[in-house]
Amino acid sequence: MEQSEAAFDSAPGRSVRQLDFTAARGGTAHLKLSQWPSQSIMQPPCQSPPTQVKPPWLYRQIASQSQVMPQSQAAQPQQLVSPVRLTPHPVQKLPVKMLQVSKQESPESRPRQNVGLKESTPKKQKQCNCKNSRCLKLYCECFACGIYCDGCNCVNCHNDVDNEAARQEAVGIILERNPNAFKPKIASSPQGSRESKEDVSEIQVVGKHNKGCHCKKSGCLKKYCECFQNNILCSENCKCMDCKNLELSDQHRAVFNEEQNLVCTKQAANAAISGAVGSSGYGTQTVAKKRKAQKILSGNSATDQTVNQTGHYQQEIDPIASSPSPLLSSFVSDTANTRISGSLRSTYRSLLADVLQPENVKNLCSLLVVLSGVAVTTNAVTRGKVDRQIQTGKFDASLQSLQNTRDVQKPVCDDHMNKDEAVGTDIGNYNRSLSPETLALMCDEQDEMLLSNSLENRVASNINCQNMIQKLSNSDGRTDVYGEQERLVLTKFRDVLHELITLGNVKETMFTSLAKKEPAEYVTNGAETAIRMEKEIQSNCIANCIIPESIETSQTNYALTNDHVNTDLSLKVACTLK
DNA sequence: GAGTTTGAAACT
DNA sequence: CAGTTTCAAACTC
Incomplete structure (x- = not known):
């Protein structure tokens, strides 16, 4: 919340009154719907908000948008926007396929600059099906997104204007238990949800789940996984088991598998020399592996290549091998590359290792x-x-x-x-x-x-x-x-x-x-x-x-x-x- | 559409 | 904090 407030406060020229969040904590927040902004730069916990309103603390307005927005638009239901829209929206860099509207992504949540791409037929908004929570717990997607249920299939719904008091009380209880409950789960730039399994290859690598997922059986490759659902890779925050949402796409894996066969002779030989080939390191808790994946995805070059049993290639920087003096380092026996790590890690070792000594x-x-x-x-x-x-x-x-x-x-x-x-x-x-x-x-x-x-x-x-x-x-x-x-x-x-x-x-x-x-x-x-x-x-x-x-x-x-x-x-x- | 699986949220 | 229960979405048939 503090971040959210700070982000909002930094936006110049805001013209819409904000909710006194401290009131909400005490369970007595008063939501002034008429004063809520029509545009938001905050990402709600979900990426698929239906229409209707949401708690004001989730809304932050971009002044420029509100100023230029036509009256007709401003009167439309609340829109949820990714927090990264404070900066140039990353979705602009994504393939067009990524811009397709998923069934969880409301058309309003897409950036306005992409309106013309794929929005000719806005999809139906997500509707909850809550039965026992009265839509007043975070189980309810609508409630979690800070919006009223509207046209949902829920039973005994209290997430509406008529039950505003109960709603606010529920909000207060939740916030008391977890002040971050309504904060965005994804640290940065999540862009919609996966349309289907076919979109696995379109893993968005930007962003990180703040809490991390705890998946056990899905391998983090199904929408049960919140990371997968938000097109982000699992991170060190996750406590998932047998995670497969770590690396590049399956296409990359396939490519790497092919390359593995081709270069097996050379690299396996070098790797074997280093003594780095051991038992499988493909464990269940793979935080280190996740960190490796993060390195890869951050665009680091690499000199080491790792092949595990699943054929996944991973690369890791060797600070010595990537020394600024390649000529000199190539002359020196590569003792760094002879390290034997505990994990399955085959490191590149120069063919001239042990041949060229420093004294040479x-x-x-x-x-x-x-x-x-x-x-x-x-x-x-x-x-x-x-x-x-x-x-x-x-x-x-x-x-x-x-x-x-x-x-x-x-x-x-x-x-x-x-x-x-x-x-x-x-x-x-x-x-x-x-x-x-x-x-x-x-x-x-x-x-x-x-x-x-x-x-x-x-x-x-x-x-x-x-x-x-x-x-x-x-x-x-x-x-x-x-x-x-x-x-x-x-x-x-x-x-x-x-x-x-x-x-x-x-x-x-x-x-x-x-x-x-x-x-x-x-x-x-x-x-x-x-x-x-x-x-x-x-x-x-x-x-x-x-x-x-x-x-x-x-x-x-x-x-x-x-x-x-x-x-x-x-x-x-x-x-x-x- | 019913039943099952799954994992987050809630609870103890 | 860990284990259990509740819940609803995702998934399967």
């Missing part, structure tokens, strides 16, 4: 640093020779080389050391230390990363890249050194990546062939089989001389001569990642 990455970085230094030295020597040829040739080659090295490295060092500069200029300095070729490559990568971004951003990015390249093209000859550095580093890095790809392909091929041999075993003895297969693959890798091997580098390589460096690098390259 470390060593690779060291190698690249060495390469960078070698490039500087090589370039310095070359430039020294050229200078000597051009000039008098009296300079000591080693001194010249050293000087050139300083010159070359200075801007890079400056860029890193000058922390007083603003972030924006840091980026600019960093870019200035790169060659135009590298910048062009970076721009290409940026474009790819921005594919999902707006066109505007991409255009701006391209302009920036072009500007940077243009500036660098006009700069001094130091770009030659940078270029050489980058050529060496990138070439080496490319080679390493190729090695990794090859290694991954080999492992994949092996897993595929093994998984095809014993697919059943993957499911039954998942973890154990996976470990055994992993060992088998590793032995095969060893047999094929594809052994991940750490490289050893040291800064002493800087002191090597060109010939020595080349020789040393050749060795390093050879043993980086065979």
Whole structure:
């Protein structure tokens, strides 16, 4: 009620008097029917209000609507509107099929902007059939919706004007027991009820039942379930058993089942390796599962995929796998994915897991640093020779080389050391230390990363890249050194990546062939089989001389001569990642 | 349309 | 809060 009041109070220009709800609590509320608003933005407990009036505390008026509403319309029976109409109505985003009027949804309850879609033949309003409650308990749909019974099939009905006193007393008792009794059950944007079972595929995922359902036998897939009835998925609020109103539609499940067969080989293998395949996690109380479903439906990407016995795929974010540095994370052994959860959960595990260790990455970085230094030295020597040829040739080659090295490295060092500069200029300095070729490559990568971004951003990015390249093209000859550095580093890095790809392909091929041999075993003895297969693959890798091997580098390589460096690098390259 | 099933509401 | 009863809608035949 507090929320309702707040929502209403926020609506500007309300012109209709509200019921003093505190009076209703005391059982002495006075309903002034003539003053009730003709439009409401509050969602009643039900979605299918018949005509007639409803308790004023359920009515909230949209000022703009009341102002523009013709008199004839304003005089019509009360209308119930979803609370989400405070904001743009979500129904506008739903498929047309969702806009069809269910037998529980009164034509008036639909948004006015959709009037023209499917309303040529308004359906009959819901009528209660109460016999023993006198329509003065929440069993009665009309009463629960806050409206008088009108044309219902109820017996001994007291939910009418003639029994207003009794009605108000009943309201007071109910509110005393549960102040939220007449509040909307659905937290947000429920849009009508399901027309039929055929509409299962049209599950509306927005909204949540405030109390949650307690279904036991219906699987929450029948209209007995209030969540299902309101086109929402069960949530953590629910205490239902064997809930099936958790995930995407049956169509999705069918699709996922098909995909399961197709990708079974690869993903089951990876999942089995992680040891995550166990007994069925399809229990009865599935709060965790519901939370997963909520994640899915909220649009989160995922790196993990789960297959349970019913063939439902579920995805869960692995914060490590979704790290912002995919390249680095792909290098590191995926220990996070080797977690074994209690539930049935198969996690994706990189084929390179246990092959690439952090020290490999470390060593690779060291190698690249060495390469960078070698490039500087090589370039310095070359430039020294050229200078000597051009000039008098009296300079000591080693001194010249050293000087050139300083010159070359200075801007890079400056860029890193000058922390007083603003972030924006840091980026600019960093870019200035790169060659135009590298910048062009970076721009290409940026474009790819921005594919999902707006066109505007991409255009701006391209302009920036072009500007940077243009500036660098006009700069001094130091770009030659940078270029050489980058050529060496990138070439080496490319080679390493190729090695990794090859290694991954080999492992994949092996897993595929093994998984095809014993697919059943993957499911039954998942973890154990996976470990055994992993060992088998590793032995095969060893047999094929594809052994991940750490490289050893040291800064002493800087002191090597060109010939020595080349020789040393050749060795390093050879043993980086065979 | 009658009977059954189901789950929310009401009650203890 | 949990268990039981009441109730009416949903469902089946």
